[in-house]
Amino acid sequence: MPLTILHTDVLVLGAGLSGMRAAWAALETRPDLNVTVVSDRFGPSGSSFANINDKLGMQVCKTDRERENYVREATSIAAPGVIDPDLVRILAEESESRFFDLVAIGFPFDRDEHQGYFRTTGCFSPGEKRAVIFSGLSVAFEKLKNKFQSLGGRFLEGWLIQDLIKIDQGSGRVCGAVLQKAVGDQKIVAGARSVIVALGGPSPLFLQNVSGPGTHGIAYALLKRAGAALVNTSYLQFMWYAVPERRFRPIQSCLKEGVLVRNPRGESLPVPKELFELAGERTTHCPVGYGLADGAVDQFFIEHINPYGEIDVFEPETGWGTIALMAHAGNGGAGIDRNGWTGVSGLYACGESAGGMHGANRIGGAMVTGTQVFGARAGTAAALFATGGSAVNEKVYFQSAEWIVRTQTDDENQRQELIPWLRNGMQEFAVVGGRPGLKSFISRIFERLGEVRDWRTRLAFEAAVIIGKG
Helix, strand or coil: CCCEEEECCEEEECCCHHHHHHHHHHHHHCCCCCEEEEECCCCCCCHHHCCCCCEEEEECCCCHHHHHHHHHHHHHCCCCCCCCHHHHHHHHHHHHHHHHHHHHCCCCECECCCCCECEECECCECCCCCEEEEECHHHHHHHHHHHHHHCCCEEEECEEEEEEEEECCCCCEEEEEEEEECCCCCEEEEECCEEEECCCCCHHHCCCECCCCCCCCCHHHHHHHCCCCEECCCCEEEEEEEECCCEECCHHHHCCCCCEEECCCCCEEECCHHHHHHHHHHCCCCCCCCCCCCHHHHHHHHCCCCCCCEEEEEECCCEEEEEEEEEEEECCEEECCCCCECCCCCEEECHHHEECCCCCCCCCCHHHHHHHHHHHHHHHHHHHHHHHCCCCCHHHHHHHHHHHHHHCECCHHHHHHHHHHHHHHHHHHCHHHCCCCHHHHHHHHHHHHCCCCEHHHHHHHHHHHHHHHC
16 A cells, blocks of 8 residues: 655644643744644543543642742652653743643633632642642543644544654654554555654553553653653552442552451451551552552552452441552653753653653642643744754655555554553553562563564553563
């Protein structure tokens, strides 16, 4: 099947909060450019629009004191991950401006009884009410899409990203992507002067996850292939949910007399009383924490989960029920500078595909703020790069795209076999920084990579290795 070329100036891969904000900023920076957003779904996609409560929080720092406190708190919970103080300060300083950008396009932020914007605390930050809430995620998506299209942007729905196109012109420049129809095998080559990766995080690689539709967990693999350096890739947010209803389950409610857990061998064990004193600290955050004292609470339950991430819990008031440890979002990604640049010519990243503004733990609502602050910065920088960048030699560029298509095949049968194996293994061995057996499992992934023909499966395998090796 002959390949067709779609020309654009700025190519944005991903239509979540960060990708849409980046595209908006690119067009506001240079209205004369052609900016294209690629989504693999029709309508809202990605972890941005996945929250089962149909709402999200956003950290908004309104005063110098709030900005100083945000920087201090975000830095204090970063270990054992790494954090870039410059990116943290930028996030705090520009959060209010990006909030009002969303207000201006009609984002559905919650109001209080005085018709001001309702503010609340965020996870890992219980002492100050800086977070605002917006409800109605499909409405939020349409507001962003309408803003982007009103500026003249092009929106491509129903396309998967097979690979980034990188040509060696001295700088190893990224200049587009090979796209395949989400349904069918049609492929096109999207050529661009600059590319923004906003494809979300790695949580879909786990059997138990609360990722949104249209996320595949492969951004880390695409970025690494292109030469981007990655940070904090082993630090995902995990939360406890009741199953099968997939309702958030505060684990601290299990820290009381009479609660039992049933391990995979069928043995019923009491929750150790020494954990009860950690209940107050554990109430300050929904995700499992890294490097924190109350992590001992989660580790007790994790030690007794079955290979599917589930554990039966008995409470005197309600009897037996089942909870599961589910992957929510990633705290890492491509290490970026203050403008969303990955260090690879022509390649930018934002949202869960970018790292450095959060450490191993992140304050609740900070990811939404990051999508807006660094999405806007990445879009502006990509537009300026596209304006000043030289045109790509189309013959060389097309040869690179043809090589990708020729050497990467589709194999639905293999995908149906290997992706469940991978997700099961990640759930059993790679949760919360890794469990016994992780090193051996990563070695088995390496061994099986040699047999992987399907390009989607290969990307998933490569991303899983990045998470497992940290």
